Amino acid sequence: MENQDNMTPDQNKNNEALEDALASELNVDDSMAGTQKLEDQLAEEDEMAKLKNEVEEAKDKYLRLVAEFENFRRRNAKERVELIQTAGKDIVQSLLVVLDDTDRASKQMEKSTDIDALKEGVGLVFNKLRGVMQQKGLVKMESIGQDFDPELHEAITEIPAPNETMVGKVIDVIEPGYYLNEKLIRHAKVVVGK
Known part of the structure; x- marks a missing residue:
């Protein structure tokens, strides 16, 4: 830069104007940077507020879901007790x-x-x-003459078979077995031939 002593008054004015413009530009840049920081801070606060709202909504949904499940569990238990009482x-x-x-x-x-x-x-x-x-749905089990099956019969005693074909078969029924809707509910108490 030229020495200010050798400058004309017009050049001095131009230099001052240029310095003022530079200073003003620096102030604008500083204020823009401050504005940008402020905008960033506001954006962060908005994001935090959104996240807090989402957390609160999720918490509310969770609590409602837990309460709904608890009501369902109680209602189901009550219905089960009523069903057992009136079965x-x-x-x-x-x-x-x-x-x-x-x-x-x-x-x-x-x-x-x-x-x-x-x-x-x-x-x-x-x-x-x-x-x-x-x-x-109650059906009486037919056991006489059938092969002894420990899944269906309970052997009370064994007696000598009247003939060879009756060995290992049910000769007599002391208590009949029963099915309820095709499910075994009582084993037959039987006498088996040996």
């Missing part, structure tokens, strides 16, 4: 007609002296009971 209701209602018949038969036994009529009446009650049980 036998259907079969008991079906057996009430048989119970009524046994009461009538009992009254008739006190009054009647005709043994054949009493036998017939009791036979009818037993048949009605068997019919109701079959309607509910």
Whole structure:
């Protein structure tokens, strides 16, 4: 740069104007940098606010989901208890007609002296009971003459077989086995030939 002593007043003014412009430009750059920092800070605050809102929403959804699951669990437990308490209701209602018949038969036994009529009446009650049980899916297991199967039978005793074909087979049934809806509910107690 030229020495300021050798400059004309116009050149001095131009230099001062140039210096002022540079200083002003520096101030503008500083203020722009400050504005940029401020904008960055505001953007970060907005981002933080968005993240906080998202966290709060996720927390709210989680709490609602936990509460909904807890309600479902309670409702399910209550329904299970009610189902267990009323599970036998259907079969008991079906057996009430048989119970009524046994009461009538009992009254008739006190009054009647005709043994054949009493036998017939009791036979009818037993048949009605068997019919109701079959309607509910109860099936009696046929075991006599079948091979002994420990999955189905419980051997009470073994006796000598009357012939060779009956060895290892069921000769007599002490207590019959039963299926309920094709599922074994009681093993048959049997006598097996040896």
